[in-house]
Amino acid sequence: MRLLVAPDPEATGNCVGRLLSLRHPKSGNTTCYLFDNGDLQEIHWFKQSYGSWFLGDYICEDGRLYAATPVDPVFILLPIFEEARMKKGDDPGKFRRLDEIIFVDGYPGYQHLSSIAEKLMQVVCDFKEIGLTKFFRLNDSKVLAWLHYKVCQLKRTLPTLDKNYAAQDEKDTLADAVSILGEYLKDEPWLKLLCSNLKLDLQVAAKAPDIETLPAIESSPASFNPIQGKRGGDKRTTRSGRETKKAKVEMDTRNIKEMFCRASRRGK
Numbered sequence: 609m610r611l612l613v614a615p616d617p618e619a620t621g622n623c624v625g626r627l628l629s630l631r632h633p634k635s636g637n638t639t640c641y642l643f644d645n646g647d648l649q650e651i652h653w654f655k656q657s658y659g660s661w662f663l664g665d666y667i668c669e670d671g672r673l674y675a676a677t678p679v680d681p682v683f684i685l686l687p688i689f690e691e692a693r694m695k696k697g698d699d700p701g702k703f704r705r706l707d708e709i710i711f712v713d714g715y716p717g718y719q720h721l722s723s724i725a726e727k728l729m730q731v732v733c734d735f736k737e738i739g740l741t742k743f744f745r746l747n748d749s750k751v752l753a754w755l756h757y758k759v760c761q762l763k764r765t766l767p768t769l770d771k772n773y774a775a776q777d778e779k780d781t782l783a784d785a786v787s788i789l790g791e792y793l794k795d796e797p798w799l800k801l802l803c804s805n806l807k808l809d810l811q812v813a814a815k816a817p818d819i820e821t822l823p824a825i826e827s828s829p830a831s832f833n834p835i836q837g838k839r840g841g842d843k844r845t846t847r848s849g850r851e852t853k854k855a856k857v858e859m860d861t862r863n864i865k866e867m868f869c870r871a872s873r874r875g876k
Contacts (some may be wrong), residue, residue: 627651628717633683633792641684641717642676646724648684649676681721682728682754683792688712689729689746690797703736703743748801755793755802759785783808 625644632639640651652675692709693701706726710718726742732751733744762785767774773781786799786808793799795810803810 626720628720630684630715630717631687631712633687634790634794636687638715641679643717643720648679648681648721648724650679651676679792680758681724682732685710685718685721685725685729686732686746686751686798687794688718689733689744693745695746700734700747701745703734703745705741705743709744748797751798752801752805755789755798756805758789759802759806762788782806 625642628641628643629638630641631637640653642649642651689709692704695701706722707719710722710725712718729744732746732754734747734750735742735744737743759782763778763781766781766784773784786802786806789802790799793802800810802808
């Protein structure tokens, strides 16, 4: 998580990178994201009606503060790739050029993701090349395999974040992991499809877990291997095939709202 101070959501202010207005993958509402060096982070805006934020030796006098949390761009791109294939019934849909897919009326920010979209979306799409042009079509089976991989990541992470998660049974942890993913997935078709495959009740999975510390839903281009995902593999590999160490989970992270409240009280 990054803490940012900026005059308004449309200005870069003290941020490094570019602020993009994109549709939230679940609600479809306009949401602000920070695109920085190939990484995408969702901007959360906190504002006090009184006082100011006190952060270390710095005081933000007007009380406005922005937190940027990493998010996997595949979640953000999934809805527009779903729409672009124009799937009807059992028909797998159409192959489309990347520049056609990421052209979204009223949201030019998607075009700034073209530099990462081609590589990232290959893990959930079929693609073919005609000349120098690549054409993409979302593949349900690949999306489901990718979602399974995300669920496995969260199932391993949740017990390390909270003692209650470490004590609960595996099925409850599975439901909570799916609930967290559900914050970035529309019920139709992906959340429903995932729940059906995992034999989970959609209503149970749709309820977000009450936990103070949630892991960021992010990934790097090399973090998901479709074959590895199907095997339920535990190891991550680089492009050269060498194993890499699992990312350490930060154990002393606190609820962001609680942290801000404490900071504001100290600043009075």
